[in-house]
Amino acid sequence: MGDIATAKSVARQGGIYIQSSLSNTLLEDVAKATNGSVKWFQMYLNQNRTINKLLIDRVEKAGFQAIVITLDNPVNHYVRNNNFKDFGTLNRGRDIYDIPNYESMGITFSKHIFGASTTLDDLKWLVNNTKLPVVAKGILTKEGALKVKEAGCKGVIVSNQGGRELDSVPATIEALPEVVAAVGDSLTVMLDSGIRGGPDVFKALALGAEYVFIGSSAQWGLAVDGEEGVFQVLKLIRTEFEKVMGLAGFPTLSSITRNSVVHKSYYYGLLNQSH
Numbered sequence: 001m002g003d004i005a006t007a008k009s010v011a012r013q014g015g016i017y018i019q020s021s022l023s024n025t026l027l028e029d030v031a032k033a034t035n036g037s038v039k040w041f042q043m044y045l046n047q048n049r050t051i052n053k054l055l056i057d058r059v060e061k062a063g064f065q066a067i068v069i070t071l072d073n074p075v076n077h078y079v080r081n082n083n084f085k086d087f088g089t090l091n092r093g094r095d096i097y098d099i100p101n102y103e104s105m106g107i108t109f110s111k112h113i114f115g116a117s118t119t120l121d122d123l124k125w126l127v128n129n130t131k132l133p134v135v136a137k138g139i140l141t142k143e144g145a146l147k148v149k150e151a152g153c154k155g156v157i158v159s160n161q162g163g164r165e166l167d168s169v170p171a172t173i174e175a176l177p178e179v180v181a182a183v184g185d186s187l188t189v190m191l192d193s194g195i196r197g198g199p200d201v202f203k204a205l206a207l208g209a210e211y212v213f214i215g216s217s218a219q220w221g222l223a224v225d226g227e228e229g230v231f232q233v234l235k236l237i238r239t240e241f242e243k244v245m246g247l248a249g250f251p252t253l254s255s256i257t258r259n260s261v262v263h264k265s266y267y268y269g270l271l272n273q274s275h
C-alpha cells in the first residue's frame, strides 16, 4: 500500500511521516509496518466527539507521537460523487454512524468532517483530550498562529495544502516570517507546500522553519517506483539541500539564519525606516 511504502522510505531517511486520516490504509497497519520510526497522525475533527475520542485512543495506542489537526479545509470539495469507497482508518466508524447502504464512507465522512468549521473550543477540546502534542496545520497568518497557541497547540505547520485548496492565498514562504515573528519563540514552526528542492528547504529554514514537509513530490516518487521512488525523492532533496549549504557557505544547520537570505520584508523594513 502507498502509505506503508511512503512511511517506510521516510523512516529510512530519518524523517517524520504524517499519516492522513483519509488514507485507505489502517493507521494500525502503518504503525505496525514501521515500528520505532517517528510518525504523526493527521486528523480532521468530526462533529461527533465520541468518534474523535475513539480515533484519538487508537492513534495513541498505535504509538503515533503527535496529532496534526488540519484547519484549512473546513469545506468539502473532494467528494463530488460516490466514488470514495474506502477510507481505511475511518471505516471503523461505520458501525457508529447509521450509514445507508448506497452511501460510501467518503460521502458520510465528508458530511461529518467537512460540514462544520473547527472552532477554538474544538481545538481546546482536542488538546485536553489527548496526551500527545497537537500541531495545527494550515496556518498562514500571525492571527491564526496566536489563536492556536492560545488553544494549547505545541506547533504549527505553515501550509496552504500545496496550493490545492484556494487560489490566491499567499505562498507559504511569504507567510512564514510573520508566523515566526508571532510564535517562533514559543511554538515549533514548520512549513509545507511548494518544497521541491534544496533551495526551497534552505530558504524555509533561513526564514525560521524548524522542519519542512513534502506532499506531492513524495507521491510522484511513489507513482514511479513505490517505496524506492519516495526514498529517491527524499534523497535528491536532501543531497541538493546539502549542496546549497556548501555553495552558499553555511557548514551547519545552526549557521543558517535569517540573514542567510534576502527577503522582501527587508525592503519593506527599509522603506518604513526611510518614511
Ligand SMILES: Cc1cc2nc3c(=O)[nH]c(=O)nc-3n(C[C@H](O)[C@H](O)[C@H](O)COP(=O)(O)O)c2cc1C
Residues within 6 Å of the ligand: 020, 021, 022, 023, 042, 070, 137, 159, 160, 161, 162, 163, 192, 193, 194, 195, 213, 214, 215, 216, 217, 219
Ligand atoms: C493527493 C493529496 C492528498 C492530500 N491529502 C491531505 C489530507 O488528507 N490531509 C491534509 O491535511 N493534507 C492533505 N494534503 C496536503 C498535504 O498534506 C500537504 O499540505 C501538501 O501536499 C504540501 O504541499 P506540496 O504538495 O507542494 O509538497 C494532500 C495533498 C495531496 C497532493
